[in-house]
Amino acid sequence: MFEFVSKSEKLYVASHGEDLDGLFSASIIILLHPSKLKLKFTAPYEIKNAGESYDIVLDLPPPRGGAKILVDHHESNLPLTNRVQRAYLKPEYPSTARLLYDLIREYEPSIENYGRTIALVDETDIGNLDPYSALFTSAVRKVFKERRGYLARISRDLLLHPPTKSIDLINLPSIKKEAHLIEKEYGDFIKRVESMEGGDALLVKLETVPAYIVPIIQLAARRYLFFGTITSGSDGALRVSLRTQSSSPLSALMVAKAMGGGGHENAAGALIMPSDIDRLLRMIREQLKVELISV
Ligand SMILES: [Mn+2]
The missing domain is CATH 3.10.310.30 (Diaminopimelate Epimerase; Chain A, domain 1)
Known part of the structure; x- marks a missing residue:
């Protein structure tokens, strides 16, 4: 897995663009392969029946067009692993980012600097959201819908300012404004949900x-x-x-x-x-x- 990522000239990677797990999984690939990387952020319902093929698919069902490598933790994608050359699919993992981290740390120990961020990804991906991580995820979904190309910037930002607590997520320079806008517009609504x-x-x-x-x-x-x-x-x-x-x-x-x-x-x-x-x-x-x- 690591050798493939570090030795490939060009990489075409699809990751889940709607949450922290997909974004940070993409961050890890950016860390290993900073040049000639084509990143596509997508969603399960978009990629599942797509004819396009990728080098690496992260945190998503593999497309009909296939992939060289799949890294994922969704049990329901197990029947689709025949679409890929090499599948790393472990439903027991709390996040795809953690699985990727474990696959890579043996070859690239420096990734352990991000251990606390991975723990935060785990928490959000198993659904333990608090008001900060929920606001972050809402902001990410808004960006996904309105200007998807900007998500790569957030993935890079996660490497530059690795979050370790949920409040760090909404203070990331690339998402701060969007998060505050949502908070301002839906603050009353958020209070209603809390009650x-x-x-x-x-x-x-x-x-x-x-x-x-x-x-x-x-x-x-x-x-x-x-x-x-x-x-x-x-x-x-x-x-x-x-x-x-x-x-x-x-x-x-x-x-x-x-x-x-x-x-x-x-x-x-x-x-x-x-x-x-x-x-x-x-x-x-x-x-x-x-x-x-x-x-
Ligand atoms: Mn996930």
């Missing part, structure tokens, strides 16, 4: 607030056994993002898979059609008392 009382199961449909606010809304997820957000995706489809407690009788992954999606046991998602919402509600209602609200 949600909790319960069995809740689905939140976003109608008046943008989809990039989802990570902030998910701060309420730990107060519910089963928690979901529904946002509008492309061409009429809805994007469902699910979070569950390990004590929930229904896991996020079970439900996401039944709806044609995937992810991790307690953090998963799917693209569905509006007509599928009833089926989703029925499936949850069999096990839990569920409420659907719009915000």
